[in-house]
Amino acid sequence: MADYTENELAKDLENKEYEYGFTTNIESEKIPNGLNEDIIRLISSKKNEPDWLLEFRLKSFKMWEQMEEPDWAHVKYQKPDFQGISYYAAPKKQKYESWDDVDPEMKETMSKLGISLEEQKRLTGVAVDFVMDSVSVATSFKEKLSELGIIFCSFSEAVQEHPDLVKKYLGTVVPQSDNFYAALNSAVFSDGSFCYIPKGVKCPMELSTYFRINEAGTGQFERTLLIADENAYVSYLEGCTAPQRDENQLHAAVVELISLDGAEIKYSTVQNWFPGDKEGKGGVFNFVTKRGICHKRAKISWTQVETGSAVTWKYPSCILKGDDSVGEFYSVAVTNNHQMADTGTKMIHLGKNTKSTIISKGISAGKSQNSYRGLVKIDRKADNARNFTQCDSLLMTDRCGAHTFPYIECENPTAQLEHEATTSKIGEDQIFYCLQRGIDEEKAIGLIVNGYCKDVLNKLPMEFAVEAQKLLTISLEGSVG
Amino acid sequence: MLKIQNLHAEIDGKEILKGLNLEVKAGEVHAIMGPNGAGKSTLASVLAGKEDYEITKGSVEFEGKDLLDMETDERAKEGLFLAFQYPVEIPGVSNINFLRTAINEKREYLGQEPISAKDFMAMVRERSKLVELDSKLANRSVNVGFSGGEKKRNEIFQMAMLEPKLSVLDETDSGLDIDALRIVAKGVNALKKEDTASIVITHYQRLLDYIVPDFVHVLYDGKIVKSGPKELALELEEKGYDWIKEEVVNH
């Protein structure tokens, strides 16, 4: 509709306040800003960590000091001042005896997020490990899970209770030296989630964690380690939000997945960190390293719906090491206003008969820049590897950008690789068709955009899919240029 | 029901409709024929409210209201339906979801409760039979992967579901084989009621063997230059449009 102009779009979008931009007023303990060996020792001692973990942190810090912040991504931002960040914040009151002991304000926060534990307990049977800032404050369903031998707890707890498992797998998929932010995370990570599914066990419920950056001036450096032992199965959900603040908040997480022989991990993310205001002020810098390794016949499936963050730099990847392993990446990335996203995946085919699928749907609105960057690499020995990649971009205005940077590297003649990409404007004729059937503009765009993303949304677990659809619609209300 | 007076419309500064007059009453079927480029499809687009066209003069009254003053979706909610010449594909949006949204939007507009899922599904089953549309198509994305004939049948199916007062069929017959044409016509005829009306825009007389019009109009150079009973269509088929052109020139 020629006359539904950009101006109107811009107005609609700018008026959209960040829904989750509230802060929780609970007392929290913060250590001084800055980063040096003493701070790391302090973090480690506060968490009562064993020596090997302190060593791991210190070694990472040394590596990080030698590294430079990468600038190859198609994003522009003011580099964070790493000495101006507090690397540890925890709600002061810890150790809740029961759900009733949990700070009411925090419960309120959770219910605003739509993930009230009580409600979830009753309705969905999802076990939630809620990470506010850095320390895990509430977990549920633990007993039920432990009957099956499943370990699902905060990372700190795992360090105390299951040090052997942590020591065995930490840093094996994302080495400390992997990249600047992974090194930083390895040095200062405060908490996160740990999950272990024993041999042959199918986790009977979706495991879920909610991340939220609360304290002003804190970076969140959580660490997730998820191990599915032979022939195990788990579906893991991760949601992210942050309150609205003027300054940029740094989020540099590391997620490592280990899918042993015959195991399957489904990892779903709905990310809605504060994207900054309409002027591009504030918002979260989301520099995340997510990677999984598949052993024989194992499978890892990443699904993400990303609508938040001022700057995103994220490539959930699969190393298909074992023969007959499978990697999948399904992504919807929406950028609006001044957001910048450089996101995609890496599929590294090392084993024989390995398969990967990449479906990426980018939507750019406002003045945002949205890039897909993906690597498909077929190693010399990866006979009969298969990859299918489809990456589509949808443009909403003439001030935004949509970019595609695929890297396809093939060293094996038996591989079959297919890559398709399209970029197009949201179809005026589609909108007109809907209007003619009596569906108003906003609903029409909702329909078309959700239809466009359907292949990805279908991969999300049901309760997440509903939330994701809502998020998409909110992010793009009335947004056609 | 519909009263078009001295309608002028242009696109990119080029005048296509040049003073068109037409009145349609409830219960009537009007056929509009004419050579290529006469403005037939423009008329359909203008009635539906496509904004590429600029109305420079004239008025269109629909059920006593000023049609040109309404947004496209408002016109649809008021009961105007356009069967598209080229139905649009909307990937990922199922026909069912699309129709339910459309029906509920209209009901909300009219101050009615949303339709229950049960009633809706019963309606889908019943009305898809009307155009022999495979019920599997109802679950597929709107028009995606439909054959030409299926798309046109889907248009008539949507028409049946949305129960419009006035339907404008824009070259619904073009590109159809004879079997598909019969099915489409059967659907249109079955939907004919005393309080509804249709405008059938076509290039070919053969459609009018199946959908019998009360009036036939010839659109030429942006105006209706000749109107008559259904026999006029036969005359056009026989003699072509040249004699009309001559008549116009001689005026």
Added chain:
Amino acid sequence: MSVAEFVKNLKPNNSEFGLKSKALLEGKDFPTTKDEYWKYTRLRKLTKNEFYQKDGSISTDLNSIWKEDIPNRLVVVNGIYSPELSKHNLNITSGIESIAKEIPGKDEINSGDDQIFSLIGKAFAQDGLKIDLNNTKEWDELQIIFVNTQNGAIANSLIRIKASKNANARILCNYVSEGAGVGFTNSYFNLETEANANLELINLQAENPNCFHVQSVNGVQARDSKISVWNFSSGADLIRNNVNIRQDGKGCDTHVNGLYYGEEKQHVDNHVFIDHASEDCESNELFKGVMNGQATGVFNGRVIVRKDSQRINAFQQNSNILLSDKATINSKPELEIYADDVKCSHGSVTGQLDENALFYLKARGISEDRARKMLVSSFLEEVVETLATEELKNYVVRQMAQKIDLLDHE
């Protein structure tokens, strides 16, 4: 490695733009695989050699190369125009000074990190050719044979081609080497099309497998003009082709197509950069490669649609076949889009010969060898088919078949 070391034996020309270019090379190193646009190409095997400027006399018989029906023929030996071997009736002038004013020191198009070689060409070329084309009634056809006599010869060729308003011109370039020694051909083309002009440039690279070839084609188009470039690469140890085209007016059309074949340790790298700087334009890229032996093929297609460049259609397609388990393909089709009313797409497919088709052919009594040839040829045919005339298609296939055993030509 420093450029200064590489050019130490070379004498700069003293033209103004030559000196400017030389100054721009000051202190520069060759790009490495850490540079995004050289990620898949190591220059070491080129830069470790010593190269010298040589004069232009040859003993090769060029008769098997001339395409008979083209009336205008030019010969360039080691970058130096040879009037006695050439004959033409076009508006052509030679000498560095002839082009000095028309070619800027810096490249016209900022396409990433591929300037080093065009700067070397401009600084150290001993000659230049300026070709003005203005036939608005029919096609001007011109064939240029570039010979490298080797023994370490560096052939810096500078060619400036201008197609004036409404002109139609087709230029066929053959690159050959005399003998089997080490030589480096560094060719630089500056193309300009005025309004509504139509310019075709067809490159056939068929040097011996010890040669190196870097080619930079820089084109700027005025409104409604069309530039089509073809790169047929079957020779040389290392080939790097850059085609950089900027559409400076409305309604431009750009086609860049390529066909590349590599065997043994050959390395063929095609970079295409299309800068959609105007509205209502179109671009098309089709590149197909077959890699055998330990060869590596690279395709990097980059399309930028600038802000306000509305109604752009841009298509890229890259398809590859790997015939050997030691061969490698790296494909990087990029889209950078800053306008919204665009239709852009790219596709990249990598696979092998269809085993079922192979079996089918054999079952019909066709030998394995012959069947493979047929399949490779049919795979590559799509690119050949984009050429304008049947004679040209036949000529190109015939020439390529001399280098590629696997090409079927009847």
